[in-house]
Every structure is written in C-alpha cells, then in structure tokens.
Amino acid sequence: MSLTMPVPATGPTLTLDNLLDSPGGRELQSCIQCGICAGTCPYGEAMDYPPRRIIGMLRAGLAEEVLASDSLLFCVTCYSCMAKCPRGLRLTEVLLPLVKEQVFGRLPEVPAELQKALQNTHRYGNPLGESPRKRSAWTAGSPVPVRVLATDSRPVDVLWFTECYTAYHPRGQDTCRATAKLFDAIGVDFAILGHEEKCAGECARLAGETGLFESLTDANLKVLGKYEFARLVTSGAHAYDAFTHEYRALGFDQPVEHTTAFFARRLDRLKPLLRRKLGVTVTYHDSCALGRHNGMYDEPRALLQAIPGVKLVEMVHNRVNATCCGGGGGGMWLDTFFKARGQERLADRRVKEAVATGADVLAVSCPYEVSRFEDSLKVLGYEKRMVVRDVTELLAEALGAPEAA
Amino acid sequence: MNVLVLMKMVPDIVEELEIGADGRSLDLDAVRPIVSERDDHALEQALLLKERAGATVTVVALEAPEVDEVLFTALAKGADRAVKVTGVEPAPPTAAAAAVLAAVLPKVPNLMPVDLVLAGCQAIDDLDGVLAPSLAERLGVPYLGIVTGITVEAAGAGGTASVLKEFAGGTRGRYTVCLPAVLGVQAAEKPPRYVPVAKVRAAMKARTLEEIPAGDGGAAQLVEVAAMTKPEAAGKAEMLEGDPGAVAAKLVEILAARGLA
Numbered sequence: 001m002s003l004t005m006p007v008p009a010t011g012p013t014l015t016l017d018n019l020l021d022s023p024g025g026r027e028l029q030s031c032i033q034c035g036i037c038a039g040t041c042p043y044g045e046a047m048d049y050p051p052r053r054i055i056g057m058l059r060a061g062l063a064e065e066v067l068a069s070d071s072l073l074f075c076v077t078c079y080s081c082m083a084k085c086p087r088g089l090r091l092t093e094v095l096l097p098l099v100k101e102q103v104f105g106r107l108p109e110v111p112a113e114l115q116k117a118l119q120n121t122h123r124y125g126n127p128l129g130e131s132p133r134k135r136s137a138w139t140a141g142s143p144v145p146v147r148v149l150a151t152d153s154r155p156v157d158v159l160w161f162t163e164c165y166t167a168y169h170p171r172g173q174d175t176c177r178a179t180a181k182l183f184d185a186i187g188v189d190f191a192i193l194g195h196e197e198k199c200a201g202e203c204a205r206l207a208g209e210t211g212l213f214e215s216l217t218d219a220n221l222k223v224l225g226k227y228e229f230a231r232l233v234t235s236g237a238h239a240y241d242a243f244t245h246e247y248r249a250l251g252f253d254q255p256v257e258h259t260t261a262f263f264a265r266r267l268d269r270l271k272p273l274l275r276r277k278l279g280v281t282v283t284y285h286d287s288c289a290l291g292r293h294n295g296m297y298d299e300p301r302a303l304l305q306a307i308p309g310v311k312l313v314e315m316v317h318n319r320v321n322a323t324c325c326g327g328g329g330g331g332m333w334l335d336t337f338f339k340a341r342g343q344e345r346l347a348d349r350r351v352k353e354a355v356a357t358g359a360d361v362l363a364v365s366c367p368y369e370v371s372r373f374e375d376s377l378k379v380l381g382y383e384k385r386m387v388v389r390d391v392t393e394l395l396a397e398a399l400g401a402p403e404a405a
Numbered sequence: 406m407n408v409l410v411l412m413k414m415v416p417d418i419v420e421e422l423e424i425g426a427d428g429r430s431l432d433l434d435a436v437r438p439i440v441s442e443r444d445d446h447a448l449e450q451a452l453l454l455k456e457r458a459g460a461t462v463t464v465v466a467l468e469a470p471e472v473d474e475v476l477f478t479a480l481a482k483g484a485d486r487a488v489k490v491t492g493v494e495p496a497p498p499t500a501a502a503a504a505v506l507a508a509v510l511p512k513v514p515n516l517m518p519v520d521l522v523l524a525g526c527q528a529i530d531d532l533d534g535v536l537a538p539s540l541a542e543r544l545g546v547p548y549l550g551i552v553t554g555i556t557v558e559a560a561g562a563g564g565t566a567s568v569l570k571e572f573a574g575g576t577r578g579r580y581t582v583c584l585p586a587v588l589g590v591q592a593a594e595k596p597p598r599y600v601p602v603a604k605v606r607a608a609m610k611a612r613t614l615e616e617i618p619a620g621d622g623g624a625a626q627l628v629e630v631a632a633m634t635k636p637e638a639a640g641k642a643e644m645l646e647g648d649p650g651a652v653a654a655k656l657v658e659i660l661a662a663r664g665l666a
Binding site (some may be wrong): 118 | 419420439595596598599601602603604605606
C-alpha cells in the first residue's frame with residue numbers, strides 16, 4: 001500500500017485549491033512554521049518560498065504569489081525537509097509535487113536543458129535523446145548473455161528494469177554489465193525489456209511534468225502487463241522510488257527491488273564468490289530516493305563490507321543527513337539554471353565531502369550520480385584522487401580468483 | 406493579423422538512415438517522422454508575433470504519419486487553427502508540395518488573405534530551402550529567407566514588416582517587406598517553447614483538426630533522384646605519435662611533401 005497520495009492528474013483531482021481540505025492537506029494545517037524544512041533544504045536560501053513559507057502562503061490564500069516564482073525549480077526533491085519535519089508532514093510526497101506542477105505549468109520559459117530532457121523523454125523514452133531501439137545496445141558488450149523479453153517472452157524470475165542512464169550513458173552501461181555479471185554469478189534467471197522499456201518518469205513527475213509521467217506510466221504498465229515475472233528489479237534509484245510508490249498506486253502489484261537491496265538480500269550466495277581483494281578505501285553516498293525516502297541505508301554498506309580489501313569510511317553527512325547530488329526532481333538538467341542563479345552545484349559540494357574522507361572510491365547506487373560526481377571530480381581537480389563506482393561495479397570487480405588482485 | 410505557419414514532417418535522424426529497396430529513396434520503415442526543426446521555429450515566431458501584437462495563427466501541414474500530434478501540439482502552444490491537407494501520401498517532393506499548398510490554401514475556409522506565411526527556411530530533406538520561395542512565386546508575393554526576427558509594422562493591405570535576415574559571418578540585414586509575404590525562418594527570436602504533455606492531451610480531446618483535400622494541384626516533378634547511397638569510408642587517417650618535437654617535425658615533413666609548407 002502506498003503512502004503517497006495519487007498525483008493530481010490520475011487520482012481524484014487533488015489541486016492546490018482543495019489541498020488544504022483534503023486528508024493529506026489537513027495534515028499540512030498542523031505545520032508549526034518552525035522552518036527546519038527551509039534550514040535543511042540544500043537550496044533553501046535560493047528559494048523565494050521554501051516549504052515553510054509555501055505552507056504559510058497557502059494558509060493565507062496567497063497561492064498565486066508562490067506559483068509565480070520559478071525558484072521552486074531549486075527543489076531537487078531530496079526528501080530532507082520531509083525527513084526532518086518534526087510534525088512528520090509529507091512535504092516532498094504531497095505538497096511539493098502539487099506546487100511544482102503548478103509552477104512548471106506557469107514557467108514563462110522552461111530552462112533549455114530541462115526542456116530538451118523532457119522532450120527527449122516524451123519522444124524517445126529517455127532524457128538523453130538516444131534511439132529507443134538502442135536501449136539494449138549495451139548488451140553487445142555484456143560478459144554474460146542477456147535475455148530480451150521482446151524476443152524471448154518465456155516467464156522469468158527477475159524482470160530487470162535497467163532505466164535510462166544505466167542503459168545509455170557509457171558509465172551507466174558499465175553498471176549494466178556489472179549487474180548482469182552479478183545476476184549470472186549467483187544464478188538468477190533475469191531478462192530485460194530492451195526497446196520496450198521507457199523512462200520510469202519519476203524525475204519528470206517531480207519536475208512538475210505530470211502529464212509526461214502519466215504517458216510514461218501508461219506505456220510501461222502496458223508493456224509490463226505482457227510478461228510473466230516474479231519480481232521487478234531496477235538499477236534506477238528514482239525508478240525504484242516510482243515503482244514502489246506511484247506505480248503501486250496505479251495498480252502495479254509485483255514485488256519491486258533495487259539492485260543494491262536485491263544483492264544485499266542474497267549476500268549469502270554472493271559473498272563466497274567475492275574473492276578478489278580490491279584494497280581500497282570507499283565512502284558511500286546515500287541516494288536520496290533510496291535512503292531518505294525508502295530507508296535503504298544498510299544494504300549498500302553491507303555489500304561494500306562484504307568485499308575483500310574494502311575499508312568503508314563515512315562522510316560527515318551520511319544516511320538520513322546525506323546531502324543531495326542535486327540530480328533529483330529535474331535537477332539533473334538544471335545545473336546551468338542553478339549556476340546562472342549563482343548557486344553551487346550540489347554534486348560539487350558533495351564531492352568535496354567525499355574527498356575529505358581520504359577515500360579512493362566514492363561508491364553510489366543511483367545512475368545519475370556516476371556522471372554527476374565524475375563531472376564534479378574533474379571540475380574540482382580531484383579526478384586523480386578519487387574515482388566513482390556503482391556498488392555493483394565494485395562487486396563485479398571483486399568476483400573471481402584471489403590472485404587476480 | 407493572420408499568420409499562416411507551414412509545418413512538415415522529416416525523417417528523425419536519431420535512427421540510422423537506410424536506403425530503400427529501390428536504391429533511390431530512404432527506407433521510411435526504418436525511420437520515424439519528426440517535425441522539421443526550423444518549422445518549429447516558424448511556429449514559435451508566429452506565436453511571438455501573436456503575443457506581441459495579436460494575430461490569428463493557423464498551422465497547415467500535409468498529411469503524414471504522426472503529423473496529427475504535431476498539429477495538436479501547435480494548438481496546445483497557442484495556435485488558433487490547425488489544418489491538415491489530405492490525399493497527399495506518400496509525401497510529394499518539395500516543388501510539388503509547394504504547388505499543392507499554393508492550390509489548396511485559397512480553398513481553406515476563412516483563411517486567405519493572410520498577412521504572413523512562415524515556414525522553416527530549410528529542412529533536412531530540403532537543404533536548398535526550395536519550399537518557401539516556390540510557394541511565394543506561386544502566390545505572387547515577396548519572399549525573404551534565413552529570417553531571424555520579424556516585426557510587423559502594419560498588417561493588412563499595404564502593410565509592411567521589418568525583417569531581420571542573417572548572412573554569413575554573423576552579419577545581419579534589416580529589410581522592410583511588403584505584406585503579404587512568405588518568410589523562411591531560420592530561428593525564432595526565442596527558442597521554441599515547451600508545452601506540457603497534459604496540455605497536448607487536452608488539445609487532442611477538446612480541439613479538432615480541419616481537413617481539406619489536396620485536389621489536383623500537383624506539379625510535374627522537375628528533379629528525380631537517380632540513386633542514393635550511404636557515405637563510404639575511404640582513405641586512411643594516420644596518428645602521429647611521439648614527443649611534440651618529433652610530431653611537429655613529422656607534420657612539417659608531410660606538409661612539405663604535399664607542397665603545403
């Protein structure tokens with residue numbers, strides 16, 4: 001059962017006008033205006049109306065003023081305000097998406113990179129603007145065979161929803177190949193949707209493009225309905241979030257796991273195979289979607305600690321306090337917008353913390369983070385001191401004979 | 406003021422282009438049509454004119470796969486009317502398309518006269534940019550291409566527009582054009598706007614596309630494609646390696662051998 005309220009376009013129409021009278025909205029009436037949300041927000045100081053003020057303005061009937069400002073584009077849906085709210089208000093789940101949808105619809109101009117990403121997602125099913133037919137092109141370089149359901153539709157245990165950056169970005173494809181190798185190593189029966197898969201759409205939704213999200217969920221649910229599988233496992237942190245909450249609310253009822261948790265739950269089978277010593281110090285960045293929104297803090301750490309020769313160190317901000325990479329809620333395509341408003345990229349901020357730990361490797365489990373953090377390491381001149389690896393990449397590297405180290 | 410925007414579908418080059426079985430055309434099954442990028446700019450320019458001075462914007466396109474969504478998207482963005490010319494599949498070559506449009510436009514109810522006809526100045530299957538000037542010739546009105554800005558000074562009979570046209574090297578010229586006129590738009594004054602998917606869906610439910618049969622307005626094809634081939638890899642590239650001094654010496658030697666240094 002989902003904790004999330006239906007998005008306005010799909011559910012009984014929840015709008016800003018009737019929000020405060022709805023069950024979820026009545027909850028917002030209990031806001032004590034303490035301002036922790038604004039204080040914990042990574043871009044709080046850049047917003048005309050951080051969550052506290054939004055609630056205050058709504059209560060005062062000043063919604064229009066809030067909606068006229070584009071500064072809510074700074075909301076990277078990191079779930080910090082929601083995690084810290086002493087009243088337990090579901091700000092990132094209920095309030096902010098409704099406000100962002102209205103703000104998005106009124107933007108005089110959608111920032112160019114975000115516009116391109118949304119148009120690409122609408123047309124090609126991925127924000128990168130790559131050919132939908134090439135969504136499984138990465139399998140050509142896979143160390144193990146990968147079944148594509150469109151060509152072999154027999155029932156399968158794990159339907160692996162690869163998601164966009166994993167399927168197309170060269171570094172994401174490394175994650176895909178590592179994940180395929182791990183599935184194979186522990187004998188998992190898995191298959192992908194290939195060209196039939198479209199972006200899960202979570203970032204489009206949280207950027208405020210709810211209509212696009214709706215068309216993506218329609219398409220994905222239709223395709224998923226064609227095949228028989230025991231569980232859906234995804235490499236995308238945001239896809240995991242979408243399937244766990246939104247797709248659930250739309251009737252998707254199969255078990256959903258993120259690759260990190262999937263392998264962590266099968267560590268008894270995986271650990272004996274991790275025989276190659278890596279000899280590195282690793283710090284782990286908690287993805288907002290997996291960590292703060294879904295409480296997945298221990299699984300990635302358990303996996304990292306299972307790798308021979310890995311020393312795990314923590315950043316100053318970790319687990320519920322982890323700071324965001326800035327990629328959520330459309331932020332992935334708003335770096336230029338943030339810069340133009342004189343704001344630091346959040347990925348730069350995070351990478352400085354990671355480097356300060358002295359670790360060699362920054363481990364991640366969200367496909368956005370690989371490219372975001374690698375860019376930041378280069379921009380800040382740290383590319384020789386630290387590398388970024390998906391947790392599955394480190395696991396795949398540790399597979400094999402000990403002498404290979 | 407009445408502004409007419411012509412939009413057309415072209416092959417989306419996100420997919421690899423393949424040659425058809427006849428060896429003279431694209432394999433259209435291997436590509437998906439997409440609206441021509443410069444036509445999207447023409448629409449944006451028309452919408453900017455509408456916002457600045459008020460105008461009725463009518464979008465016209467020849468029937469083609471997926472063109473309906475393009476027309477509904479134009480309506481969602483702010484166009485007032487969308488007209489689809491039917492009975493023209495497969496798509497006629499450019500000069501013939503201009504003839505079809507010239508013949509059919511006067512038959513669209515309550516459309517002509519218009520003050521401006523805007524089209525992309527080029528398309529990836531019309532790099533010479535023949536469509537707009539051919540249409541202007543047939544309509545007997547002036548044409549100006551590679552346009553990057555339009556200000557209508559006075560609409561209606563005897564009206565004029567001040568038009569910015571781009572030349573090589575960043576040079577620009579400002580022209581006064583008598584209306585009605587056909588303008589080939591290279592780029593709108595602002596990038597084409599985004600329209601949320603929900604608005605396009607709403608337009609699909611609430612609005613209708615007007616349809617008009619093309620009739621026999623076609624012209625004889627003046628140019629025929631004899632053969633179409635994919636680019637062939639030829640020659641070779643040599644990578645010069647070593648320390649910069651040695652690479653420079655080798656480079657000088659190569660250039661000298663070709664009489665270039």
